[in-house]
Amino acid sequence: MEAVSATAESDRPARTARPAVERPGTEAIEVKGWMRAHKWLLLRRISQFSILVLFLLGPWFGVWITKGNLSSSLTLDMLPLTDPYLLLQSIAAGQPPYAEALLGAGIVTAFYLLVGGRIFCSWVCPMNIVTDLAAWLRRRLGLKGGKVPSAYTRYWLLAFTLVAAAATGSLAWEWVNPVSMLHRGLIFGFGLSWGIVLGVFLYDLLIASRGWCGHICPMGAFYGLLGTRSLLRVSASRRRACNDCMDCFAVCPEPQVIRPALKGAGQAHPVILDRDCTNCGRCIDVCSKDVFRLTTRIDRSES
Amino acid sequence: MTTQRPSPERSAQSRRRFLKEMAGAAGGACLVTMGVGLVAREASARPATALRPPGALTEPDFLAACVRCGLCVRDCPFDTLRLSELGDNVATGTPYFDARAIPCEMCDDIPCVAACPTGALDHGLTDIGQARMGLAVLIDQETCLNFLGLRCDVCYRVCPVIDKAITLELVHNPRSDRHAMMLPTVHSDACTGCGKCEHACVLPEAAIKVLPHKLAQGKAAEHYRKGWEEKEQAGGSLIGEQTQLPMRGLEDRRHGDTRVAPDYKPSVPGSGLDSGWKP
Numbered sequence: 215m216e217a218v219s220a221t222a223e224s225d226r227p228a229r230t231a232r233p234a235v236e237r238p239g240t241e242a243i244e245v246k247g248w249m250r251a252h253k254w255l256l257l258r259r260i261s262q263f264s265i266l267v268l269f270l271l272g273p274w275f276g277v278w279i280t281k282g283n284l285s286s287s288l289t290l291d292m293l294p295l296t297d298p299y300l301l302l303q304s305i306a307a308g309q310p311p312y313a314e315a316l317l318g319a320g321i322v323t324a325f326y327l328l329v330g331g332r333i334f335c336s337w338v339c340p341m342n343i344v345t346d347l348a349a350w351l352r353r354r355l356g357l358k359g360g361k362v363p364s365a366y367t368r369y370w371l372l373a374f375t376l377v378a379a380a381a382t383g384s385l386a387w388e389w390v391n392p393v394s395m396l397h398r399g400l401i402f403g404f405g406l407s408w409g410i411v412l413g414v415f416l417y418d419l420l421i422a423s424r425g426w427c428g429h430i431c432p433m434g435a436f437y438g439l440l441g442t443r444s445l446l447r448v449s450a451s452r453r454r455a456c457n458d459c460m461d462c463f464a465v466c467p468e469p470q471v472i473r474p475a476l477k478g479a480g481q482a483h484p485v486i487l488d489r490d491c492t493n494c495g496r497c498i499d500v501c502s503k504d505v506f507r508l509t510t511r512i513d514r515s516e517s
Numbered sequence: 518m519t520t521q522r523p524s525p526e527r528s529a530q531s532r533r534r535f536l537k538e539m540a541g542a543a544g545g546a547c548l549v550t551m552g553v554g555l556v557a558r559e560a561s562a563r564p565a566t567a568l569r570p571p572g573a574l575t576e577p578d579f580l581a582a583c584v585r586c587g588l589c590v591r592d593c594p595f596d597t598l599r600l601s602e603l604g605d606n607v608a609t610g611t612p613y614f615d616a617r618a619i620p621c622e623m624c625d626d627i628p629c630v631a632a633c634p635t636g637a638l639d640h641g642l643t644d645i646g647q648a649r650m651g652l653a654v655l656i657d658q659e660t661c662l663n664f665l666g667l668r669c670d671v672c673y674r675v676c677p678v679i680d681k682a683i684t685l686e687l688v689h690n691p692r693s694d695r696h697a698m699m700l701p702t703v704h705s706d707a708c709t710g711c712g713k714c715e716h717a718c719v720l721p722e723a724a725i726k727v728l729p730h731k732l733a734q735g736k737a738a739e740h741y742r743k744g745w746e747e748k749e750q751a752g753g754s755l756i757g758e759q760t761q762l763p764m765r766g767l768e769d770r771r772h773g774d775t776r777v778a779p780d781y782k783p784s785v786p787g788s789g790l791d792s793g794w795k796p
Contacts, residue, residue, distance in 0.1 A: 272591065285610075286586030286634050294634055300584045304635065307581035314634040315584070363545055364538045370546030378554040384580035386554050389609055394585065398600065398610050402587050405602020407609065 238353075238461035239500035246502065254495030261337045269401050284338070284397045286318060294318035299436040300394075303387060306379040323440065329493075331441025335427060335434050336467070336494035340400065341393045344411060345427045345467075348418035353464070362422040365470070365490070368435035375432050392426070393433050424467050428490075442489040447511045448497065450476040450484040454516070455503040462497035462506070472497065476505070483514035564606050565728050567613040568710060570598055571621065571648035572630040572638040582637035585610030589629035589638060595622045598629060616712020616727045621650060623677050623711050646678065651710030652733035653683070653703045653725055661724040666690050666698050672714035672725045673701050681707035683714060701725065705734060 242251040249256075269287070271277040280289045286296040296318030301311055311319075326334060336342055351357075378386040388394060392414045395407040414426045427434055450456070453476050462476070463469045471488035474481045481487070498506040563576065570589050573579050589612050590598045597619045601607035612629075614621060623645045630638040642648060653672075655661060662669035663685075676683040685699040701714075703725075712727040748754055 278591075281591040281632075282586040282588045285584045286588065288588060288632070288634075296584065296586075296634060301635075304582060304584060309578060309582035309635070309637075311582070312634060312636040312640070315636075318634060364542035366539055366542040367546050370543045371549060374546050374550035375553075378550045379581075382554050383577055384608075385584070386550075386556075388585055389556055390553050395603065395609065398585065398587070399602070402590070402600040402610075403602050405609075406604035407602060410603070 238464035241459060241502040242461065242500050244502070246504075251499050254499050258337055258494060259343075262340065262343060265338055266340060266397075266400060269397075273401065283394070283401050285394055286315065293321075295322055297394075298323045298440070299433055300385065300388070302436075303376060303379040303385050306376045307383050307385060308380070326437055326440045326444070328444060329441070329446045330444035330491070331437030331439065332434060332490065332492035333441070333446070334437045335431075336492035339393055339433075340396050341411070341414065341431075342427065344396070344415050345418050345424065348415050349424055349467070352419050352423055357420065360421040360423065360425075362425060363429045365429050367429050368432055369439075371430060372432035372435040372439075387432065391433070393431065427492075428468055438489045443511075445510050445512075446493060447509060448475075448486045448491060448493060448495065448506055449509045449513065450486070450505050451507055451509070451513075451516050452503065452505045453478075453484050456505050457503060459502070461500040461502075465496045465500050467492055467494065467496075484516050485509070485511055485514055487511060563608070563613075563729075565732055566615055566617065566726070567601075567605075567607045568616060568621075568650045568712065568727060568729070570612050570614070570629045570638055571623075571627055571645060571650055571709070572633075572640070572642035573650070574637060574639060579637050580608055580611070582635050583611050584635050584637075586634065587612065588632040588634065592628040592632040594624065594628065595619060597621050614712075616651075616710075616715045617723055618716075620712035620716040621648075621709075623648070623709060646707075646709060648709045648711075649730065651712070651727040651729050652705055653708050653710065653712070653714050653727050654733050655701055655703060655725045656728075657724040660720055660722075661701070662719070663699055663701055666692065666696055668699065669719060670699065670701070671717045671719055675713045675717040677711060677713060678707050678709065682709070 239251055245251075268280040268289075269283060271279055272281060280287055282288055284297060285300050286294070288294055294314050294317055296311075296315045298319040301315055301319045304311055304315075375387040390410065392407075392410045396411045399405070399407045399411070418425050418427075422429065450472070456476060462472055466472055468488070468490040471486050471491040473479045474488070475484050475486040478484075493508070495506075495508060498504075498508065569576075569579060570593075574582060585600065587600045587610075590600050597614045598612045599614065601609055601611055601613055603609050605613075607613050625645060627642060627645050627648075630640060630642055632638075633640070655664075655672075658664045670685065673679065673683045673685055682704055684702050684704065686702045688698045688700055690696040690698045710727050714725045715723045715727050718725050
């Protein structure tokens with residue numbers, strides 16, 4: 215809970231840091247009821263699982279709606295989707311792709327440019343379920359300490375994966391990429407790749423809070439950059455009602471994005487414009503004062 | 518709640534902290550990537566029994582182009598193709614098949630190639646007969662039943678390009694000295710590497726196996742010329758007609774009959790069971 219105490223200290227040097235929030239959202243559940251306090255989380259889980267089910271209907275029940283996996287897929291034999299990050303690596307490795315892949319990557323890119331790249335992380339990526347579980351467990355068990363790498367690591371890694379693709383002439387990152395491995399594993403069979411997924415879980419649980427998604431994953435970095443100017447944003451529009459309970463900081467996978475909007479640090483308006491924000495909406499859920507809401511980047515109103 | 522302008526010392530301190538953090542992040546990321554790159558190089562070796570789908574680019578290009586989506590696997594009607602899993606020793610997530618388990622059925626419309634969105638499987642391949650997934654090699658002549666003089670022929674019979682990719686070559690059987698051996702012989706100009714021969718081989722371990730071309734084939738030096746081909750092209754010998762000398766000890770044989778068994782003795786007609794008949 216480093217981020218939480220650091221923020222609390224810098225805001226109010228005179229006060230002692232609050233204890234780490236172990237059960238964020240308790241107040242919200244009392245005030246709003248369980249369903250409303252978990253609305254976005256439930257929607258997100260529904261989104262993640264239904265995407266997975268779309269891919270699994272074919273191999274499990276013979277209902278072929280979507281074939282392939284997150285790397286590249288074909289839906290209803292007409293909608294091609296391809297991971298633009300993977301295609302970029304492929305191009306860096308020296309392979310000009312076919313029009314199908316370019317079209318698929320174009321559709322995906324356009325979508326995330328609009329709604330926010332890291333929507334992929336919180337609404338689509340299956341690894342999110344694993345790292346969310348690790349973060350939840352870490353909070354509940356009160357695990358502290360460890361060593362968190364710099365949040366810039368992911369951007370460097372993003373650059374280096376492209377360099378590695380060019381240098382080795384192959385999709386080097388795909389040999390270890392836990393994200394594609396988990397999704398492919400669920401659909402086509404795991405082999406030993408569950409070990410890599412378990413590694414990410416244990417890393418997030420024991421070594422670095424939100425370590426994988428928030429600091430290392432180059433795929434998240436790529437989608438983050440993609441959504442830098444995206445339309446869909448969370449706004450702390452009722453920030454005047456904030457009672458500093460710190461629940462939002464405790465649940466946020468990228469806590470550093472909240473402060474500028476909520477506390478007006480370096481910006482006047484209440485919209486979270488940081489590209490690292492995953493639009494997961496968990497802050498909306500856990501706030502008993504309904505400070506946050508999902509809106510557009512243009513809507514800078516406050517109420 | 519406005520932010521205070523930081524004092525010069527504080528901003529220098531935070532700049533130092535920022536630079537240190539960046540250096541750490543860059544160094545860490547670089548190390549990770551180098552490790553991954555090395556693993557990638559190391560792991561790009563593929564077991565010889567793992568064959569790529571039809572139309573696959575050469576292995577290095579394939580590993581750059583294949584995004585590991587599995588669409589080829591999904592569109593394979595015979596469950597031949599599978600995506601490699603970590604531990605299969607084939608680049609994780611790439612498609613391959615093991616001919617001994619399930620061979621390629623050589624579909625006319627090649628659905629796996631049509632499904633590939635990136636061109637890792639070359640859409641230029643429209644005639645499955647032109648596919649070169651590997652090359653069948655009759656690798657063990659000591660156990661192949663046809664080499665033992667039996668008429669197994671299964672590999673020959675199941676070959677989708679029968680009499681072109683595999684032919685039976687008639688050879689004298691020196692053991693019995695009176696039978697023919699029909700030796701299954703693979704021809705690289707027609708073999709697609711589908712693996713039906715390897716799949717069908719009746720032995721507990723197949724005597725005929727499909728191997729990657731790199732392992733299965735030699736390569737003639739660029740400057741080699743075959744005299745007989747040159748002769749045919751030129752319409753006659755390039756170095757003038759040569760004198761044909763008789764071969765000592767074989768004067769009474771038909772032309773080309775050079776059989777000599779280790780204990781070969783010309784049999785006497787009419788003695789014992791041996792009638793002296795020679796095919």
